[in-house]
Structures are given as C-alpha cells and as structure tokens.
Amino acid sequence: MSGVEAQRAIEREGLARLLPSWSIRGALASAASIDPDKTAIGFVRDAGAFDQIDTINYRALIDRVETAASLFRTLSDVPAVVSVLAPLLPDAVIAMWGAAIAGVSNPINPFLEVRHIASIMNAARSTVLVTCTAAAGQGAWNQVDELAAMVPSLKRVLVIHPPGGGDPRDDFQRALAEHRGGRIDDAVSDDPDRVCAYFHTGGTTAAPKLVQHTQRGQLLNAWISGALLGPERDEVVGQGMPNFHVGGAILMNLRALIMGQTLLMLTPGGFRSPTVVSKFWDIARQHGITSVVAVPTTCAALCADADATSAGHAIRTFSTGGGAMPRDLARAFEERFGLVLKELWGMTEFQGILSANPHGAERPRIGSVGLLNPFHRVKALRLDRGRYLGECGVGEKGTLAVAGPCMTPGYLGESAEGSLRVQGMPGGETWLNSGDLGTVDADGFVWLFGREKDVIIRGGHNLDPGIVEDVLSRHPAVQVAAVVGEPCALKGELPLAYVQLRPGRRVEVDELLALCRREVPERAAVPIDVVLIDAMPVTAVGKIFKPALRLDAMRRAAVKTVGATLGDGSAVRVDVRETEARPAVTLVVPHWATAETAAARLRTAFAGYTFETRIVIDTLGE
Secondary structure (H helix, E strand, O other), X not given: OOOHHHHHHHHHHOHHHOOOOOOHHHHHHHHHHHOOOOEEEEEEOOHHHOOXXXXXXXXXXXXXXXXXXXXXXXXXXXXXXXXXXXXXXXXXXXXXXXXXXXXXXXXXXXXXXHHHHHHHHHHHOOOEEEEEOHHHOOOHHHHHHHHHHOOOOOXXXXXXXXXXXXXXXXXXXXXXXXXXXXXXXOOOOOOOOOEEEEEEEXXXXXXXXXXXXXXXXXXXXXXXXXXXXXXXXXXXXXXXXXXXXXXXXXXXXXXXXXXXXXXXXXXXXXXXXXXXXXXXXXXXXXXXXXXXXXXXXXXXHHHHOOOOOOOOOOOOEEEEOOOOOOHHHHXXXXXXXXXXXXXXXXXXXXXXXXXXXOOOOOOOOOOEEEEEOOOOEEEEEEEEOOEEEEEOOOOOOXXXXXXXXXXXXXXXXXXXXXXXXXXXXXXXXXXXXEEEEEEEXXXXXXXXXXXXXXXXXXXXXXXXXXXXXXXHHOOXXXXXXXXXXEEEOOOEEEEEXXXXXXXXXXXXXXXXXXXXXXXXXXXXXXXXXXXXXXXXXXXXXXXXXHHHHHHHHHHHHHHHHHHHHHOOXXXXXXXXXXXXXXXXXXXXXXXXXXXXXXXXXXXXXXXXXXXXXXXXXXXXHO
C-alpha cells in the first residue's frame, strides 16, 4: 500500500475480498494451509545466545491454537474468557488466539499491581488464567495464588513452565497434549462481528476500561498493518512490543500470522530488555528481520548505543508509534543506520493503527503519522467537552475524530454511543473522539500536536495522572496535587508530582513518595519526585493550569541534562517558554574557548527529547 491511489484501489475492491475468512480461526487456518512447514513463530529465548531459537511451524501452530480453543471451552462450562498474563512467549500467543476462537481473549499487563489485575479480570469475568512462573522474571505471575483468590469467576489456572517441565497439575503444554483431538463445538461462533477480545486501557485507572475487539476489527486492522508495513510472505517480523498492547498483538503478531509470514519474538522481555536493545542488530542480521515496530524511546536507545552497527541487516520497514517522535531522532536514526523511521498512529479503541506512512520507496513526511487507513475517515473538529461545534479547515488544528469499520463497539458495559462518541455530529454518524489534537493536510496526511487529555506516556504506555493525584490528596497535609510528565530522552515522559500543602502544615517529600509507592496501583506511575510549591497555578475559573507545570518540568529535565552533560557547575543558562507552535528550551552557552564543543555535546544530549531545543552561544557576554 504505497500511497493514496493504492488505498483508493483497495477501497474499490471492497472489504470482502481482502481475506479468505473473517474469523480468527478461518484466517489462521487459511494462512497455515499455504505452507504448513514454514516457520510461523521463531523465539529468541536468550539475547545473549541469539543464534539459538525455538520454532513452531504453521501446521503445529494451527493445531495448538485449535486445541487451546477446545480446551478453554471445556474448562469454562460458560463462554470462555481467558486472561493471559505472560511476557513474550510462544505459548502465550497460542493461548491468546485459542481464547479469541473459544470466546474472549483478555491479555493483561503483568507489571500492574495484583489488585488492579484482579479488577480487570473481575470486570471481564475471567474463567481461565494462562500465566507463567518466576523463571520469566519479575511480574504479577509471582503472586498468582493471591490473584486467583481475588477472582471468583476463575475456574482454572494454567502455567507456561520453562523447558524441563513443572507441576503437571497446572502445566499448559501438558493440558494441550492431553486434550489434543478435542473439537471446537458448534457454540463457538465465527460471526465476524462477535467480540473476541478485551484490551484494558487507561493505565492505572482503578475502574478499568476494557475495550471490546471484534474478529472483523482485529483482522481488518492486521491486514491493513501488513499492507502498510510489509505485505510480502517472506517478511520476518521482529516483535519486541508486548501482546497486551495493540502494537504487539495486532500490528506484529496477528498481522504476521494471517499473512503467512514469520513472527520472531525477541526474548520474553522484548524491547524492555537492555540486552535485546544492545544485541538488536546482531539478532536482525542473524535471523533476517525485515519489519520492525518500536516506540520512539526504543529508537532513541538504539541510537544511544555508540558501539552499534547495522551493517548487513535486511530490514525493509522500521516504524515507530506510541508517542511523539522527535524530528532530530528521525534524522539521527537515518544517518546512523540508513533506515527511515516511519511514524504511525494507533489506538486500542481502533483495534490497532489508524494511520501510517505508506510502505514502499516514498519518503515519509517527517512529523506526520501518515495516511489514514483505507475504508476510514478522519476529521479535525472543534469540540466542547466532546460535543461537536464545527469542522476545522485544511491544516487547522482541532481534535481528531475517526470513523470506520475498525472502531470498537465500545467499552465493556458501554456502547460506542457512550464516552467514545463525538456528540452531536451532523447526520447522526458515529465518530470516535481520539483525544488527540491534530490536523489533516490537503493530501490527506495526518499531523499530531499532542494529546487533548493529560495522559502521561511513559515508554509507549499510558498513565493516568488522576490516580496519583488522588493518592497524594489523601495525605492530611496536602491541599492539592497535580501530576504532569517530565520529559525524558529514554522513556518519553516520567510522572512528576506538584503539591500545595495546607496552611501551616509540613511534610517531607520522602513521606509522600512512600505513600505513592504503597498506594499507586502501577509502579510505572509512581512519581520520580514530588515538588512542594507555595501556590498551584490556576486558570481564571480556578482550574489547575497544567501547562505552567509542564514548562517547569521541562526546565527541571533540561537542567538535569545540562548537568549530566557538562557538569553541575556549568554556567549554561536554561530558558523555557511557550512558543506559538509548542514549548521550547533555549540553552545559552557562555562564549568560552570550548563553547562550540559544549554546544555539540548538548545537541547530542537533547536529541531524544520531544520539545524543541535552541542552543545559543552568548558572544555578547565575552
């Protein structure tokens, strides 16, 4: 899919012709029938021994997936809802798609607090849990007994044991072997519009929002992802993003498997593993990776490895999404590795990607997230608390709204008519409010300018600051609290808390941080620091004015980076202010003998940040 004309040609063909089947079972079986002996999944178990991989061919894959589906139906007695709490493991993939065939798959972030995971499973009414052991490292699987006791609907826990086996009473592989030959009963529906998955969103929200996915929505988005990011059957898709995220589950996992490609799983930790990042180019060369999707922070980490060399790789498309990509990072990545980073835009509520820069030789428009998916429409709107006020003109910034067949039918317990829908759209059409600010240019390319909401994006994961603010506000000395993202070159953003105390009260910062560590349900959302301020900045109507806090957080990040680069005694002046386009940091370097060298070091140090950086050598101060 190389541009607008190719997309229009696909639309003229119609949806029905894209896939031989619009059920997960049928699409996987069709792909498996083309070349049953081809490797479907390759698994790099250890990045330190990256030349050794485990493989599953398509014949074995479809057999195990269908067996898993039958097993889950048998164990559940009621419609199966299978929660999968595991890192990147082949058996977790088998469990996911077996669950989607049998009923509903519910992949969960294993790094959430146990009580938060329990709330997700209880909302989903999970009947089976597939998880792993401490051999996979840190994760909620280490508290599986505690978790299981908190979910009354749970009928069975199955464990993916490491090679060598484990307790046969809960072993997932043993259960599959004993159930082989079991049939998928007629109660399993191949209806394309049947809900087949619940993906949780909202990061740390105490009342989880479970986004419903349908077979048609997931398959269409997977097909579009392949068409945009690499459609050839000889593709080797390098998966380093987790399966509880649509990037890992749909853009890479399902896309590769329905197109008869090879999915190469980059160790259980994926790109979270520093060893995977440091060995990435060796792994890519060894196994002929052709297609990769990674968040901008991973791209920045690859660039930061001074010893890395990409010579000899076979990568055709390297895409990035899940956070804003600095333009300097795009330039540095291409200069360093000879690969053009192609931005894309996605949402859990759209079952995958919304847009991407096209596949093929055409250069992406740096800063744009590309063309909207075929069969879909996008508009920039003027909204008032989600209600339609008008449509923006070409190039005018507004809230992006999208319509099309990949849109979720709604959150579990709430239809698409609810909070997702733009209210009052002319003609009564259903349009999804993306919550992102952006524009659409005259050629149909989409441009993002930040999130409408205050979500903090840390390493591609969305964190809700409201949960942390609520925890801090429980402290008797705290009058009001606000949490914003402090820019981070490696993680994108890190949560930073600002607190205004009650008159006459005192509290130590360490005490507030300890409170957050105890009470915030997701470790990633715990603030890196708490800043005590005399008065919270507010708007004319008394609302907390977070843009002022974000500017201060930028200044703090910039001061830290200058100190780490040139030493804490550096005389560089840091000036942060809101410009017409976006916030900018100006670094004023005194005109000393090594000023040019210092400026060059600062340019490198600040390359991974999303804010604009201006470096000025102060010749007037000689």
